[in-house]
Amino acid sequence: xxETRRNAKYIVTTLQMPEEKQRIHGExxxxxxxxxWLDDKVVEGAxxxxxxxxxxxxxxxxxxxxxxxxxxEIIGFxxxxxxxxxxxxxxxxxxxxxxQYIIDRSALIFVPAGLVHCPLVIRRVDRPIFHxxxxxGGRYVKEEKTSTVEL
Numbered sequence: 051x052x053e054t055r056r057n058a059k060y061i062v063t064t065l066q067m068p069e070e071k072q073r074i075h076g077e078x079x080x081x082x083x084x085x086x087w088l089d090d091k092v093v094e095g096a097x098x099x100x101x102x103x104x105x106x107x108x109x110x111x112x113x114x115x116x117x118x119x120x121x122x123e124i125i126g127f128x129x130x131x132x133x134x135x136x137x138x139x140x141x142x143x144x145x146x147x148x149x150q151y152i153i154d155r156s157a158l159i160f161v162p163a164g165l166v167h168c169p170l171v172i173r174r175v176d177r178p179i180f181h182x183x184x185x186x187g188g189r190y191v192k193e194e195k196t197s198t199v200e201l
Contacts, residue, residue, distance in 0.1 A: 059093060066092045081108040081172055082181070097121075097186050104140070104172050104179040113170040116145065121186045123161040127153055128180040139177035144170050 067075065067087050078084065085101040104127075129138040135156060142153045147166050152173070153159075161167050172179075 062086055062088055062092060081106050081111065097184065099182060099184040101180070101182045104142075104175055104181050106172070107140070107175050108172050111170050111172060113168045116166045116168050118164050118166055119161070119185055120163055122163050123167075123183060123185045125159040125161060125167075126157070126180075126182045128156045130177045130180065138179060140175040140179050141173040142170065142179070143173050144168065 063086075065084060065086055067084065068089070068091065071078075071084075071087070075084070082102045082104050085103065087100050088096050089098040090096050125144070127138060127142055129135060129140075131137045131139055138154050138156055140154070144151050144153065144159065145168055146159075146161070
């Protein structure tokens with residue numbers, strides 16, 4: 051009989067996407083490769099984190115509408131140039147309220163609960179860009195907001 055380890059449930063090595071993300075997986079795969087997903091449905095008590103490699107530019111992502119969360123969020127972008135880890139190897143556009151930011155360096159973005167953010171556009175990908183989002187709540191829950199941003 052195989053050994054059962056008490057804490058093995060805390061180690062996630064396979065992608066377990068929520069149903070709503072499975073429905074958009076085909077569209078998402080056109081510009082990104084999702085790696086792992088963690089939330090309290092995957093591991094009870096865990097907060098949310100989603101990881102992916104951005105592999106090609108796109109005018110529209112799955113985060114094309116401004117929205118808010120009821121929990122803080124951290125959004126990360128990391129370049130894959132081992133000789134210069136701060137070089138993003140592309141450009142990502144993100145909106146924080148009515149302000150546009152063009153990111154071309156590895157970056158962490160702190161989004162406080164209630165701050166309207168997005169759209170997110172992958173403007174250029176010269177080398178794969180590692181991306182993650184983490185929301186301190188147990189699940190990725192967003193409420194779309196109207197925005198004064200004109201795209």
